[in-house]
Amino acid sequence: MxxxxxxxxxxxxxxxxxxxxxxxxxxxxxxxxxxxxxxxxxTSPVPGIGILSDIDVGSHCPETNPLYAAAYWYTTPDAPAFEVCSYCYATQIRPTPWVVKFQGKKKSADPNRHCRFSTLRIRNLWPQCLHNNDWSTISRYMTHRATLxxxxxxxxxxxxxxxxxxxxxxxxxxxxxxxxxxxxxxxxxxxxxxxxxxxxxxxxxxxxxxxxxxxxxxxxxxxxxxxxxxxxxxxxxxxxxxxxxxxxxxxxxxxxxxxxxxxxxxxxxxxxxxxxxxxxxxxxxxxxxxxxxxxxxxxxxxxxxxxxxxxxxxxAQMKALQAKDFGVWWNAAREILVTPQCTYDGNYTGGWYGLKSNPECANICAQCFAGTIKVYGFRDRFIPIPNNPNRRCVFSSAAPRQLQFFNRLDEAIMTRSLTTFEDYARRIGNLPLCPKSNPVENQRWYGSNEFLICVSCWEEFAKDTALAPRLPFRGVVRPSACCDLYSPRMRGLWTEACAKGDMSAFVAFAKHRAQIYAQTVPAMQQMLAMAKMRMEQQQTLMLSSVMLQGADNVVGASRPVGMGYDLYGNGNVGFHYATPAGATGAAQFQQALGITSVQGGEMMQVAQLEALWQSVE
Structure with missing residues (x-):
């Protein structure tokens, strides 16, 4: 060195x-x-209140990051939109006389919900107002901030x-x-x-x-x-x-x-x-x-x-910053860099880890294990497993469910329990991906005649909802179908239906959505397929033209100067090519120029159909 x-x-x-x-x-x-x-x-624990033993308190403040776990959030009647996470409530509010002004409620995960008690302004304002017993200033600030x-x-x-x-x-x-x-x-x-x-x-x-x-x-x-x-x-x-x-x-x-x-x-x-x-x-x-x-x-x-x-x-850096401990990142970094880089091609040789409870559900490569599972203290829930060319790391950037597994890990970190991660891996980790609006053949479906739910969305979202027992289809195989419950809009409507105990409004919208689908998606797919076919045809003609005319140029350049030779061509490309291939290449070039792969009117129609479909998707 x-x-x-x-x-x-x-x-x-x-x-x-x-x-x-x-x-x-x-x-x-x-x-x-x-x-x-x-x-x-x-993000620094207050000594003496034992928050790490409180299962209702998150392990840290999510700050401006989304929280992917159901959790308790705290508000005041005067500022119901100013939400405080359970960690900030436990560390900053619960030890004060103003704790009686806050009410807690367990809420489902919402990527748009953030803790508003994590900012520099509230961290400065809170102790000042608390010292002066000035609740009105805090209340006015919370009300005002929630409007921005x-x-x-x-x-x-x-x-x-x-x-x-x-x-x-x-x-x-x-x-x-x-x-x-x-x-x-x-x-x-x-x-x-x-x-x-x-x-x-x-x-x-x-x-x-x-x-x-x-x-x-x-x-x-x-x-x-x-x-x-x-x-x-x-x-x-x-x-x-x-x-x-x-x-x-x-x-x-x-x-x-x-x-x-x-x-x-x-x-x-x-x-x-x-x-x-x-x-x-x-x-x-x-x-x-x-x-x-x-x-x-x-x-x-x-x-x-x-x-x-x-x-x-x-x-690993996120964990080190939460712990305010550079050693966390340094120790992880030195191990990460001596392991092969995570790949998704079946050739990883750096070692594998699997869950003790079910080793084949969620395989993690050695590099990702060092920087994720190990730094957050879950290493004892995993065991080394043999190398296998069929293994794929669930945290790889190419993994189809990378985001979902990271969300479950985030939930495990917040709750200090790997149970939800293990459950997700066991139930969903090896299921086929949701096809969304693309029809697939011979798969299992849930739902009813009015709407269908793929096995992935069923296990991940619908299975444990209030109205799920009323659905007649359970693993029914259809020759060709697409999923209706993948989008945030449809999941939100289903959640509302479950809250009311009545799915009639949801079914009515699902029927309307199916009609719009029939009017838009097949037509869009057909027009886009035709445009792709024209583009591929144009590229093929261009490539062939370059090769044929290149060969023609070589033949022409190799002929002695001053001697007479036959020239080839036609009325469209002219008669100045040394070989028939050169004339063919020139004709192909002109043919390629005449192909409009993306037609303006067609693309405008696709945009209109897409807007109509997205209005109900």
Whole structure:
């Protein structure tokens, strides 16, 4: 290691990975980074109240991330839309006299529900008002904040949403415009609030704007505001905003961007500047990294791959940030990088793990196991299993149910129990995927004559609902059918029907939906299939034309100059080809130019049919 850093990983594939040295000794778990102690926050347990033994309390605050588990949420009668997660309730509200003002209710998973007690503003406001016994200020704030649209991150927002925007008074950071939610949640809680003003023109109609308060910018504002270091904030956020996105597993020539590595080296591990800002910048782990020299000697002209492009690396970082313990990530990273990269091609040789309760239901490769299952303390629920070319990792980016398995893992982490993950793997892990609106043959179906439910949606959603026992079809095989209960709209209507105990309205809508389907989807599929066929025909003619005319050019160029030769062609392409093949190639080229693979009127019709189908899908 004294001669400079080892070259980082090469792009995708276990065979492309450079050899690793033996795994270095682990950093003791519990070793804190050298950064200054972090003050108590909603993600830090309050000593003495025993929340880890409370099965109704989540393991941590989900903050702005969706929670994929049924959980208790707490509100006040004055601000019913200001929802507080069970963790923040247990750690911040339950030990106070104001606990009597909150009411809890167990609610099903909703990706649009977020904990509003996780922001810097409420963390500052709550102890101040509590000290002054000023409930009215807290209540007014909660009522007001619930009226603001949540930040959409990098997703654009149209003007008709009605978001109020704020910009910097002196434009210290170019194009740094933030939404009202970020202004309320972050900027107003810092001395930097005086640097902002309402955007002078507002968002014009027809334009889409993106909030530039990235995760890094929010953390940096909180960090630098503690010592009122505005210039440092400006410099670092400007620099972070100028960095291009990570190239992922594709990699990039090393000297084309900046790189970072842990100060306690892990051979070959590098993090690009984009991922450094996104995942480590302005956190308790930032000072554990140093810039990586890039030179010819250490392969700076070769392709480097950012190791934070690996999903297990990102999940391990989330756990380390929750625990405020760099050792969690470091220990996981050193193990991740000495295992072959997760693949989905049946050639993985790094070892496999399966559930003790049912080893063949959810197979996990060694790399994903190190960065997910192990870091969250579930390793004792799994056992090593033999290699098998038919095994596929459920956490692979190519796995068809990757998102669902990660959602179940998220639920297991939140509830500190792997039961729901195991149940999902046992019941659904090996089932065929939902075909959605695409007809499939000879599969089992549930439901009735009016609507059908595939076996996957039945097991995952409908089986345990109130109206499920009334459905006559149970595993009926149909020659050709598609699923009716895959979309959020249909599942929402079914949930409403179950709440009322009456499926008549659902059945009526399902019949109407089936009529719209018959009018739209088959016609769309036919037009798109014809367009694809024309495109393939055009590509074939173009390729054949290039090959034939290329051969003709070779023949023509090889003939001696000044001698007479027969020329070939016709009235459309002319008579100047050395071979009949050249004339044929020219004719094919003209034929290809005459094919319109995507016809405007046809595509407009497809768009209209698609809009009609999506209105009921």
């Amino acid at each position: 004294n001669g400079g850093p080892a070259p980082p990983r090469r792009p995708v594939g276990a065979a492309a990975l450079p050899p690793r040295r033996p795994v270095p000794p682990p950093v003791p778990v519990g070793t804190k980074p050298a950064a200054s102690p972090t003050p108590l926050s909603p 649209a949540d930040c959409k991150g990098l997703a654009p927002s149209s003007a008709d949403v009605g978001i109020k925007w704020y910009s910097l008074k002196h434009r210290d950071i170019p194009n740094f415009d933030i939404c009202a939610a970020c202004y309320e949640d972050i900027a107003l809680a810092t001395p930097f609030r005086n640097m902002f003003e309402p955007h002078p023109t507002g968002q014009p109609a027809g334009e889409e704007w993106v909030c530039t308060m990235t995760n890094y910018a929010g953390r940096a504002m909180e960090l630098y505001a503690k010592s009122n270091r505005w210039r440092d904030f400006v410099i670092n956020v400007t620099q972070a905003g100028s960095v291009r996105p990570c190239e992922g597993l594709q990699g990039v020539v090393g000297n084309q961007r900046r790189w970072f590595r842990p100060k306690r080296r892990i051979e070959g591990l590098v993090v690009c500047d984009a991922c450094f800002y996104d995942w480590f910048g302005a956190t308790c782990m930032e000072h554990e990294f140093e810039p990586t020299p890039v030179s010819f000697a250490n392969g700076g002209y070769n392709t480097w791959v950012c190791d934070m492009a690996l999903i297990p690396m990102k999940i």
